[in-house]
Amino acid sequence: MLSLKPLARPKRRGRQRQGQAIAPLASGSKPRIMLYSHDTMGLGHKRRNLLIAQAIGSAGLEADILLVSGMGDANPIPTVAGMDTLTLPALAKNSDGQYAARRLGVGLQEIVQLRSQIILSAAKNFQPDVLIVDNVPRGAVRELDATLDYIRRRLSTRCVLGLRDVLDTPATVRRDWHRAENIDAIRRYYDAVWVYGDPAVYDLRQEYRFPADVVAKLHPLGYLDPRTRLQYATAAAATQVQQLGLPNHCKLVFCQVGGGQDGAHLAEAFAQATFPPGMMGVLLTGPFMPAAANARLSAFAQANPRLRLVEYLAEPTLLLRQASRVVAMGGYNTTCEILAYQKPALLVPRIKPRQEQWIRGDRLRRLGLVDLLHPTNLSPDRITQWLQQPLPSASPSPVNLDGLSRLVDELQNLLAVARLPDSQAS
Secondary structure, X not given: OOOOOOOOOOOOOOOOOOOOOOOOOOOOOOOEEEEEEOOOOOOHHHHHHHHHHHHHHHOOOOOEEEEEEOOOOOOOOOOOOOEEEEEOOOEEEOOOOOEEEOOOOOOHHHHHHHHHHHHHHHHHHHOOOEEEEEOOOOOHHHOOHHHHHHXXXXXXXXXXXXXEOOOOOHHHHHHHHHHHOHHHHXXXXXXXXXXXXXXXXXXXXXXXXXXXXXXXXEEEOOOEOHHHHHHHOOHHHHHHHHOOOOOXXXXXEEEEOOOOOOOHHHHHHHHOOOOOXXXXXXXXXXXXXXXXXXXXXXXXXXXXXXXXXXXXXXXXXXXXXXXXXXXXXXXXXXXXXXXXXXXXXXXXOOOOXXXXXXXXXXXXXHOOOXXXXXXXXXXXXXXXXXXXXXXXXXXXXXXXXXXXXXXXXXXXXXXXHHHOOHHHHO
């Protein structure tokens, strides 16, 4: 039987208690960064971690990066030097917030145990210098517990939790975080919490009333500017956009519904809307759109020569960049793209199992940055009316979009501390 050994690394002491030195890396060794996202609903978590990896590469920080993800579907990774991926067996979350295996015919506890052991094995063998966890302190269904405990006892890895600007309503966050014991996990395992948002839009430090010692670990970085990702757009991604056959100089309205798992209502309303003269629509349905909805959408597209339907784009930002208007559900990544490219947008947010999208959209609406429509009021006529409105005058966004550059600075600080001699690192 093949015996697996950890990748060759300088010998390192276990994680020290608070206030003690972290064991330094060997001089000249290449830092290792591990990014985890649970990816149980949609494509957003993995795309956010991929954007972070791309920003690290763009900043010239030579590192080996392991992207651990629960999503491999229709989502190939643009090349980033020094990066590789580990895809976990797929776990799905339904609209009621319940988890189950996406494909395997196994029970919830069995697939969570499988994923947990894969993550733990990756940490033992890769021995990251920094672990960045996306949004869920203990992972989906606490699948990170074994890895976080191992790191605390055996490695000098610096652990960071990355949070979206908005998690959910304050009451829901307090209830769910208490049930999951997330505050204790942050105290016990995490060196820092990076917030990918602007407190001027939504300050989760105040909204969620976290304890003072947890607030002390929170670092609002700003929104993650997605324009970096276009440096990594492949020729194949550009060809996908060209193959849509959009006429030159047409006005383009681009509709995105995330992975499509719960986007059928918006997609069908958009597909039945009436586009003003000279305007064409492109609807990105996502790989998880239900088959029955896909069939209806195909019929709408066949009847409308000014509507293009596409299930998947390797880099949808290429299309959003050239759009004159955007209609979307309002997930974090899409919203960052809208803000970065200053696109007139109508958001129709998801309101269950979380109200995160609605809260974010409402705050941005108050700042005059987007238009907002509650999903209960959604209809083809409402979208038609919005498309007929004159475009607003473009003005610089007041929102902080420096999150990626701040993140790279914070990461370099963590790595610098790890490299200090013991006498200086305390």
